[in-house]
Amino acid sequence: MRRLLGRGKKHRGHDEVEGSASRDQQRVQAFSKQSDGPSPNNERSLITTPSNIATQPASNHAEGTSEFSHELQPPANLSSPLPIGDGINIGLIDLCELEDTSSAIVDIVFVHGLTGNAYTTWLYKNGMTRVYWPYELLRKDYPNARILAFGYDADITQILGPASSNRVGNHAENMLGALSQLRSKTDTETRKIIFVAHSLGGLVTECALNLSKASPEADIQLIEEHTVAVAFLGTPHHGSDYAAWVTLASSLTNWIKRSNKDIVDVLKPASEVLATIQKGFQGLLSRRVEAGNKISVTCFFEELPVTGLGDIVPKHSAILPQYPSYGIRANHMDMTKFDSPRNPGYKTVEGEIFKWVKLLRSRNPQPSTNDLRTG
Numbered sequence: 001m002r003r004l005l006g007r008g009k010k011h012r013g014h015d016e017v018e019g020s021a022s023r024d025q026q027r028v029q030a031f032s033k034q035s036d037g038p039s040p041n042n043e044r045s046l047i048t049t050p051s052n053i054a055t056q057p058a059s060n061h062a063e064g065t066s067e068f069s070h071e072l073q074p075p076a077n078l079s080s081p082l083p084i085g086d087g088i089n090i091g092l093i094d095l096c097e098l099e100d101t102s103s104a105i106v107d108i109v110f111v112h113g114l115t116g117n118a119y120t121t122w123l124y125k126n127g128m129t130r131v132y133w134p135y136e137l138l139r140k141d142y143p144n145a146r147i148l149a150f151g152y153d154a155d156i157t158q159i160l161g162p163a164s165s166n167r168v169g170n171h172a173e174n175m176l177g178a179l180s181q182l183r184s185k186t187d188t189e190t191r192k193i194i195f196v197a198h199s200l201g202g203l204v205t206e207c208a209l210n211l212s213k214a215s216p217e218a219d220i221q222l223i224e225e226h227t228v229a230v231a232f233l234g235t236p237h238h239g240s241d242y243a244a245w246v247t248l249a250s251s252l253t254n255w256i257k258r259s260n261k262d263i264v265d266v267l268k269p270a271s272e273v274l275a276t277i278q279k280g281f282q283g284l285l286s287r288r289v290e291a292g293n294k295i296s297v298t299c300f301f302e303e304l305p306v307t308g309l310g311d312i313v314p315k316h317s318a319i320l321p322q323y324p325s326y327g328i329r330a331n332h333m334d335m336t337k338f339d340s341p342r343n344p345g346y347k348t349v350e351g352e353i354f355k356w357v358k359l360l361r362s363r364n365p366q367p368s369t370n371d372l373r374t375g
Contacts, residue, residue, distance in 0.1 A: 082132055089118040089151040092178035095135045101146040105360055106192045106228075108142070108353070109179070110134050110149040112336075113199025113234070114263070118151030121198055124337040133338045134196075137346060142357060146191075148182075150175050154200055154263060167262045168200070168273065172208035180219045189222050192360055194353065195230045198336050199313065202235025203266060203277055209295075210280035224284070229296040229356040231349060234332050237278060237299075238317040239269030269317075296359075298352045299325040306331045324352075 083095050096104075112121035124131040131137070139147050152171040183189045197205040212224035266273045288294045301318035305311050312332035319325040328335040328345040338346035 082135060084119050084132065084135070084149065086119065088153075089149070090153065091151060092175070092182060093118055093149045093151065094182065095139065095147040095149060101186075103144065104146045104188075104191065105144050105364060106142075106194055106357060107146045107148055107179075107183070107188070108134075108138065108194045108196060110147070111175070111195060111197040111201035111205050112149075112151065112154070113197075113201045114154050114267070116154065116198065116201070118149040121336050122149070124339040126339070129339065131339050133346060137338065137341055138350065138353070141341070141350065142353070145357070146188075148179075150178065152204070168203055168207050168266050168277070169211070171204045172211055175204065175208050176212055176215075176220050176223055179223055180217075183222075184219060189219065190226055193223065193227045194356055195227065196233070196349070196353075197230065197235060198233045199235060199332065200263070200267070202230075202232040202237070203274070205230060206281040207277050209284060210277065213284055227295055228360065229298075229352075231298050231300065231352055232318070232320075233300045233328070233349070234302050234313045234318055234335055235299070236267055236274075236313045236317045237320060239271060239274055240267050240313045240317055241269075296356055297323040299323060300328050300335065300349065301325060302332045302335050303327040303329045304331045304334075306333065 083097065084093055110118065110122060112118055119132065122132060122134050124133065134147050134149060139145070152174065154171070179193075180189075183191065195205045209224045209227060212220050212222075215221050265271055266277075268274070285295055285297070297320060299319045301315045302311065302313065315325075315327075326348050328348060330337075330345060335345065338349075340346070341350075
């Protein structure tokens with residue numbers, strides 16, 4: 001497989017703004033401090049392999065606290081160092097590339113949200129403790145799964161360079177292309193897929209499934225056909241006032257050099273693009289139910305506000321009434337960061353994944369040596 005190299009760079013610091021600031025600027029500053037992703041540049045690739053990704057030393061910056069905090073060592077059966085690290089992390093990253101996943105029964109694909117990153121969105125940090133749970137926790141619990149992370153440029157508040165001009169549909173197409181290419185190269189086109197998506201990533205995932213269903217290309221159609229479940233974490237299915245704060249941030253030219261306002265507009269409750277995505281996705285779900293091959297959906301909503309901003313995606317927007325929904329006791333940015341298998345948020349999300357994988361195993365029995373879940 002051809003390996004595409006991307007230059008990594010360190011996270012931006014959260015320096016205090018010097019001098020006096022207006023009330024609006026202070027609120028935008030509070031938003032900026034919640035951003036969990038580094039500023040990606042304009043380099044692009046569809047498939048990124050673990051050997052490409054430069055890692056940085058652990059940061060001393062504390063980000064969130066938990067009664068379950070501890071120095072977690074990588075599981076003995078997993079390769080070290082991590083197959084992903086600080087950097088732009090653009091494209092589809094196979095976190096299990098160096099392992100034999102030929103017997104895997106499912107691909108679990110993580111899709112980050114606005115201002116996020118395929119690494120930092122799912123990374124728990126507290127002092128010197130770092131836990132990248134898709135690999136360090138979930139991979140250990142599900143050795144019969146291939147874990148993938150899709151990264152795209154959704155940083156609308158970067159200062160050091162221009163934001164991507166890609167719209168939600170472009171990101172969705174890139175993800176479909178990358179998944180199709182990887183699954184073709186590994187002869188896994190018919191393997192089942194579970195998506196775990198945060199915030200805007202949920203809309204990217206919905207759009208991708210809509211495009212897959214409508215595609216004239218057989219390999220692209222297979223993505224929707226073999227998707228069995230989606231976990232939505234803080235996805236604004238019905239829009240969010242978050243867009244107003246981001247619009248404010250992007251209008252402060254002293255702070256922002258350039259922003260992708262097309263991405264922001266999708267988040268507005270009255271967005272035609274959002275309405276089109278939702279209509280298409282709801283229709284897709286209904287057709288799958290009628291065909292006796294439903295896509296399982298579970299929504300997770302934030303239970304805590306972001307300091308200075310309130311709820312980013314309120315519960316009424318984060319849920320789909322006809323599907324199960326559960327709260328995670330964290331704010332919008334921290335609801336994707338788990339430090340151990342005992343973390344209540346991890347137990348809630350992993351519990352849904354367990355049910356979905358169990359259903360797959362019941363339909364496709366595997367040898368007893370390939371356990372449903374370890375531990």
